[in-house]
Amino acid sequence: xxxxxxxxxxxxxxxxxxxxxxxxxxxxxxxxxxxxxxxxxxxxxxxxxxxxxxxxxxxxxxxxxxxxxxxxxxxxxxxxxxxxxxxxxxxxxxxxxxxxxxxxxxxxxxxxxxxxxxxxxxxxxxxxxxxxxxxxxxxxxxxxxxxxxxxxxxxxxxxxxxxxxxxxxxxxxxxxxxxxxxxxxxxxxxxxxxxxxxxxxxxxxxxxxxxxxxxxxxxxxxxxxxxxxxxxxxxxxxxxxxxxxxxxxxxxxxxxxxxxxxxxxxxxxxxxxxxxxxxxxxxxxxxxxxxxxxxxxxxxxxxxxxxxxxxxxxxxxxxxxx
Numbered sequence: 001x002x003x004x005x006x007x008x009x010x011x012x013x014x015x016x017x018x019x020x021x022x023x024x025x026x027x028x029x030x031x032x033x034x035x036x037x038x039x040x041x042x043x044x045x046x047x048x049x050x051x052x053x054x055x056x057x058x059x060x061x062x063x064x065x066x067x068x069x070x071x072x073x074x075x076x077x078x079x080x081x082x083x084x085x086x087x088x089x090x091x092x093x094x095x096x097x098x099x100x101x102x103x104x105x106x107x108x109x110x111x112x113x114x115x116x117x118x119x120x121x122x123x124x125x126x127x128x129x130x131x132x133x134x135x136x137x138x139x140x141x142x143x144x145x146x147x148x149x150x151x152x153x154x155x156x157x158x159x160x161x162x163x164x165x166x167x168x169x170x171x172x173x174x175x176x177x178x179x180x181x182x183x184x185x186x187x188x189x190x191x192x193x194x195x196x197x198x199x200x201x202x203x204x205x206x207x208x209x210x211x212x213x214x215x216x217x218x219x220x221x222x223x224x225x226x227x228x229x230x231x232x233x234x235x236x237x238x239x240x241x242x243x244x245x246x247x248x249x250x251x252x253x254x255x256x257x258x259x260x261x262x263x264x265x266x267x268x269x270x271x272x273x274x275x276x277x278x279x280x281x282x283x284x285x286x287x288x289x290x291x292x293x294x295x296x297x298x299x300x301x302x303x304x305x306x307x308x309x310x311x312x313x314x315x316x317x318x319x320x321x322x
Contacts, residue, residue, distance in 0.1 A: 007047030030093035163226030170294035172199035208236035217245035249281030
């Protein structure tokens with residue numbers, strides 16, 4: 001989404017018209033989730049993706065027609081016959097892509113809202129915005145006999161890290177590649193510097209209680225504690241467990257985890273609350289270096305967010321793409 005928005009802004013600033021293709025429906029093992037976007041400039045430049053490379057070239061061909069006529073199109077792709085490898089999805093899934101000429105203002109990625117777009121019929125392309133919270137997930141709906149795509153937009157997921165150590169930099173670097181916003185907090189001013197953690201979007205020199213009050217972790221927030229000292233670990237974990245953060249993890253050996261759990265319980269945190277703590281943080285990938293450990297932790301964060309166990313795909317009977 002961020003890549004597509006940046007490209008639209010750049011091309012429009014350069015005086016070009018832009019077509020936007022959005023995945024509005026998926027069936028079976030679709031390679032990209034609902035809301036994925038491919039943007040096409042009038043000179044044929046591409047940014048983003050709707051299928052991971054399977055159908056982008058065909059969408060770009062249709063985009064030229066949409067840019068010329070101004071009429072939107074609803075395109076369907078799937079593996080229906082022997083031509084699937086030519087223009088289709090060899091993964092076995094099916095997608096519907098709504099293609100339109102981009103008009104109007106760019107959405108504010110920091111604002112929580114739902115954008116409704118009619119994708120079929122005479123009113124295709126008509127759009128309105130709601131902020132009433134009635135729709136909580138991106139989906140294709142039927143409203144008054146029309147197919148309407150409801151896209152839930154809002155701030156990106158946030159990673160809040162306590163402890164400006166080398167692993168904090170690797171976590172922030174990898175999380176930024178996912179499009180997440182990253183915050184690193186440490187009470188030690190000599191640690192929380194841009195030289196040590198250049199990938200953090202924000203560095204905060206403060207005690208955990210102050211940081212938690214300022215950033216108020218919500219259901220979009222993952223919290224990771226790296227400090228290894230009770231005076232920082234305990235208030236950071238106790239405070240985070242009282243929030244709506246969807247993931248709370250802590251680094252440390254199993255012996256450290258057991259001792260730390262006792263200290264956190266002494267603050268008044270219940271056993272039920274403490275069960276939310278992922279410690280030692282991360283999936284069992286055999287990680288050794290800080291970069292590998294960051295990958296392990298982020299993999300667990302993604303699994304928790306998706307309600308998955310994080311095992312090997314070949315051993316799972318669940319859908320590959322949720």
